[in-house]
Amino acid sequence: MTRIDDVFVLRPSPGEDRQAVEAVVTEAFEQGAGLVLWRAPAGDWAARRTAWSLGFALAPGVHRTGSAGGAARDEWIGWLGRADAHEPRSRWLEPVVLDGERFRLRPWRQSDATRLVETASDPVFQRMMPHSPLPRATQDVPAYLQRVRLSEANGVRVAWCVADLETDVALGNVALFEFDTDEPDGTAQVGYWAHPEGRGHGVMAAAVDAVSTWSMGSQDGGGLGLRRLFLLTAQSNIASQRLAERAGFVRVGTERASAETADGGWEDNALYDRLRP
Ligand SMILES: CC(C)(COP(=O)(O)OP(=O)(O)OC[C@H]1O[C@@H](n2cnc3c(N)ncnc32)[C@H](O)[C@@H]1OP(=O)(O)O)[C@@H](O)C(=O)NCCC(=O)NCCS
Structure with a gap:
């Protein structure tokens, strides 16, 4: 712990448990800290x-830090004020495992790298999702997966890999984002894409339906x-509109x-939505 004016800088040691970190934070405030700044390796x-x-x-x-002339570091940064509540400020989203008849919805992982890159290179995908951040080169996959996980940790987006139930090979992606949870029963947007080999089997419609049903569960x-999900799909994207309808969207x-x-x-x-029954 370093002190600058009333700002205390906390760099937790690797593997330090919650109790130990909380004890350091409590001590910092007892010693007069107004703000505890937290820094950890990304x-x-x-x-x-x-x-x-x-x-x-x-x-x-991620913030690139490091002193002048020293080695650059990639860090995560956070802060806690003296009067702040010691409880999470936002939801930490996680793609829970959900099984369908032919697929398993699970988190994306490094072993899916080839399928991600193949999808990003597919002309249909590029035409329909021209601004997608999907990595086009294998070496960009780890950073992409870290951004996916970070958006989940920040509560802004959650993404599932739709994997073949038998082979575990990635067939496509379903994501929820644009959460509006100010009201008691929130809303969110749904997005999806399929690997070229994942199309034409009806698996993606069933996967979007499964994520929708799960997200509307208590x-x-x-x-x-x-309470409500919506999705937007280009007027020319007929396959996506058919999928939306098969997944229960209107x-x-x-x-x-x-x-x-x-x-x-x-x-x-085209704007589609689906309401909780
Ligand atoms: C959208 C996408 C996930 C759909 O995958 P899919 O559901 O496996 O697609 P399918 O090939 O089974 O097509 C869905 C339906 O549209 C029909 N369809 C596809 N293209 C069509 C066309 N040009 N004209 C008429 N019907 C068409 C299919 O016959 C199928 O009909 P069915 O539901 O009666 O069987 C896939 O096309 C994809 O990844 N596209 C690129 C990314 C994308 O567009 N994402 C959505 C952004 S909103």
């Missing part, structure tokens, strides 16, 4: 989880308790000129 998930559980506000991204039962409108096309133009988006 990728130390146990440390981030502890800081999150103690109520630290955590910066969403929080007590492990769901998210959402077309409710059009958002004019809101889908950016691969050539930099705009086309209409």
Whole structure:
């Protein structure tokens, strides 16, 4: 712990448990700290989880630090004020494992790298999702997966790999984002894509249906308790619209000129939603 004015800087040791970190934080405030600044190496998930559980506000991204002339470091940064509650500020989202008849919904992992890169290189994918952050090279996969996990830890997005139930090979992706949870029963947007070999079997529609049903389940039962889901798909994306309908979504409108096309133009988006029964 270092002190600068009334700011105490906390760098947890690797593997330090919650109790130990909380004791350091308590002592810092007893010694007059107004603010505890937390710094940990990017990728130390146990440390981030502890800081999150103690109520630290955590910066969403990675910060490149290191003193002048010294080696650069990638760090996560957070802060906790003297009067802040020692409880999480946001939900830590996790892609819980959900089994369907032919697929398993599970977290993405490094062993899916080839399938991610193949999808990113697919012309249909590139036409329909021109601004997707999907990695186009294998060496970019670890950083991509860390960003996916970080967005889940920050409560802003959660993504599932749709894997073949028998082979565990990745077939596609289903994600929830744009959460609006200010109201008691929140809403979210659904997004999806399939690896070229994952298309045409009806698996993706069943996977989107499964994620939708789970997310509308009660929080007590492990769901998210959402009341309404919506999705946007370019008017020209017929496969996606068919999928939406098969997954229980209803077309409710059009958002004019809101889908950016691969050539930099705009086309209409079809708006679909699905309500909790
Ligand atoms: C959208 C996507 C996930 C759909 O995957 P899928 O459900 O396996 O797709 P399918 O090939 O089974 O097509 C779905 C349906 O649309 C139909 N369809 C596909 N293209 C069509 C076309 N051009 N005209 C008419 N019908 C078409 C299929 O016949 C199928 O019909 P069915 O439901 O009666 O069987 C996949 O096409 C994809 O990954 N696209 C690129 C990424 C993307 O567009 N994501 C969605 C962004 S909103």
